[in-house]
Amino acid sequence: MKLRDIAHARSGDKGTIVNVSLIAFADRDYPRLLRLVTADRVKQHFTGLITGDVVRYELPLIGALNFVLHGRVDGDVTRSLALDAHGKSLSAALLELEIPDDAA
Amino acid sequence: MKTVRIGCGAGFSGDRVEPAVELATQGDLDYLVFECLAERTIALAQQAKARDPREGYDPLLVRRMESVLPACIERGVRVITNMGAANPTAAADRVMRLAGELGIRDLSIGTVIGDDVLDLVKHGDFVIAETGQHVAMLQDRLVSANAYIGAEPIAHALAGGADIVITGRSADPSLFVAPLAYEFNWRFDDWSALGRGTLVGHLLECAGQVTGGYFADPGRKDVDDLSRLGFPIAEVSEDEGEADAIVITKVPGSGGRVTTATCKEQLLYEVHNPAAYVTPDAVADFSRVRVAEIAADRVTVEGATGRARPDLLKVSLGYRDGYIGEGQISYAGAGAVARARLAGEIVMQRLRRTGVAADAIRCDLVGIDALHGARVSNDSRGPRCEPYEVRLRLVGRAATFEEAQRIGQEVEALYTNGPAGGGGASANTREVLSVASTFVPRALVPCTTRIQVV
Numbered sequence: 312m313k314l315r316d317i318a319h320a321r322s323g324d325k326g327t328i329v330n331v332s333l334i335a336f337a338d339r340d341y342p343r344l345l346r347l348v349t350a351d352r353v354k355q356h357f358t359g360l361i362t363g364d365v366v367r368y369e370l371p372l373i374g375a376l377n378f379v380l381h382g383r384v385d386g387d388v389t390r391s392l393a394l395d396a397h398g399k400s401l402s403a404a405l406l407e408l409e410i411p412d413d414a415a
Numbered sequence: 416m417k418t419v420r421i422g423c424g425a426g427f428s429g430d431r432v433e434p435a436v437e438l439a440t441q442g443d444l445d446y447l448v449f450e451c452l453a454e455r456t457i458a459l460a461q462q463a464k465a466r467d468p469r470e471g472y473d474p475l476l477v478r479r480m481e482s483v484l485p486a487c488i489e490r491g492v493r494v495i496t497n498m499g500a501a502n503p504t505a506a507a508d509r510v511m512r513l514a515g516e517l518g519i520r521d522l523s524i525g526t527v528i529g530d531d532v533l534d535l536v537k538h539g540d541f542v543i544a545e546t547g548q549h550v551a552m553l554q555d556r557l558v559s560a561n562a563y564i565g566a567e568p569i570a571h572a573l574a575g576g577a578d579i580v581i582t583g584r585s586a587d588p589s590l591f592v593a594p595l596a597y598e599f600n601w602r603f604d605d606w607s608a609l610g611r612g613t614l615v616g617h618l619l620e621c622a623g624q625v626t627g628g629y630f631a632d633p634g635r636k637d638v639d640d641l642s643r644l645g646f647p648i649a650e651v652s653e654d655e656g657e658a659d660a661i662v663i664t665k666v667p668g669s670g671g672r673v674t675t676a677t678c679k680e681q682l683l684y685e686v687h688n689p690a691a692y693v694t695p696d697a698v699a700d701f702s703r704v705r706v707a708e709i710a711a712d713r714v715t716v717e718g719a720t721g722r723a724r725p726d727l728l729k730v731s732l733g734y735r736d737g738y739i740g741e742g743q744i745s746y747a748g749a750g751a752v753a754r755a756r757l758a759g760e761i762v763m764q765r766l767r768r769t770g771v772a773a774d775a776i777r778c779d780l781v782g783i784d785a786l787h788g789a790r791v792s793n794d795s796r797g798p799r800c801e802p803y804e805v806r807l808r809l810v811g812r813a814a815t816f817e818e819a820q821r822i823g824q825e826v827e828a829l830y831t832n833g834p835a836g837g838g839g840a841s842a843n844t845r846e847v848l849s850v851a852s853t854f855v856p857r858a859l860v861p862c863t864t865r866i867q868v869v
Contacts, residue, residue: 319636319676321629323685326545326852332683334676359790368689372705372718373679379687384788387545389455389849390736392777392810394785404787 458733610721645669742826
């Protein structure tokens, strides 16, 4: 299954930094997000799109993680050559991440 | 207990117009806020002002104001907006004239100026945060420098009796913090209260993004009636101890929905460290916020706090940064991807062969890898499947308009010189207005408030 089966996401930009939130549909799935979606895993997933660090912030009271992705290869929004200069569609890429089925 | 109702009538410069009319007529509002200023928007506005000193405010100012003013005057709804952009004074003059045309009397308009710090940063010793270079290095390429100013001068305008307050580069949440601070007599060093106000502003500032816009994913996250999406209302009461001191809602019967999920997505939108959301008014802490749905389309948010505001104000710098040229062409049917790839290679070779000096160039196949690049878009066997049609997109940045234009011209020339069956070619060239930032001491950015009465 994919992350999109248990979570939703939204991304936004500030210059060359983009953030992607990841929010569990059900609070009971928050521990799985915490365990499975590490900063390293996200950095690996976005190889080729970002060059810098990925920082993860935890928000247990709303069952959410916030990933801050540094060093967008496409550059900042105002001079980027990318079709999606803001990186707003990156939320959909994060939700494509494969995770073990419910039983796991 | 006193409750203040604030609606958000626009979340960006080009936002829909009618939701604000719905808020003004049916929202039972005290305040209607329009947030219309992005980083690049103010640089464009400065260019417009440089061409004509009566211009430089938001192009939709008149349309938005004429559509809500009669209802706002009738119901006593006060309007706050950053549609002044690069020229709040000219915007206020234009609204004065409009009020006259509409036959409105005794209207008081407050203007906040002081965010324009172009002269200060041009002649001072300031460093570009992103690159470490000196701002002076940008020389005459620098077209705008605007400090993000806070809620205080807006609150002064409200205290001075303004029915409408027009600003330039106010920080987005400050447009909402100001009426709360004014109504509840918050001191501008009550960091916890300002942090809560900043939460209200942050949730509302993108308008429809908290009421079901930018949220729908059919089958998983369904949202009804996005074509008549209702814009948000915050009900804020004085007693911070109450769990329902802040309620996010919308006009009953309007499209969209307000749920814990829509509020959570907007809570983290464009946020980095949730415990340190920096604004000119406070460093807000959203890390212990809780959300709860208390009724249909009514969500409470509680737990925001704040710490002391920063001594330095962020300044958004707009500068001319060359040109971007782009061309597109589509291919369909069997072999479409191979033909599009061949077309891209031909244009790249042509640009090299004819000596076009591009700083950067990029070749995407729209439908295959344009949004997330080859690695994320493909699995280990390559593209997941061959689409029926694909669009080549070739784009590059160059120092001159003429060179940038050559990119699109080469794509259009694929009609007669490229692979079989190319169709729908297009080309465009645009000047790049880049944005960077620097920081200046707060004391160097004195803001003033002017009140005019029709």
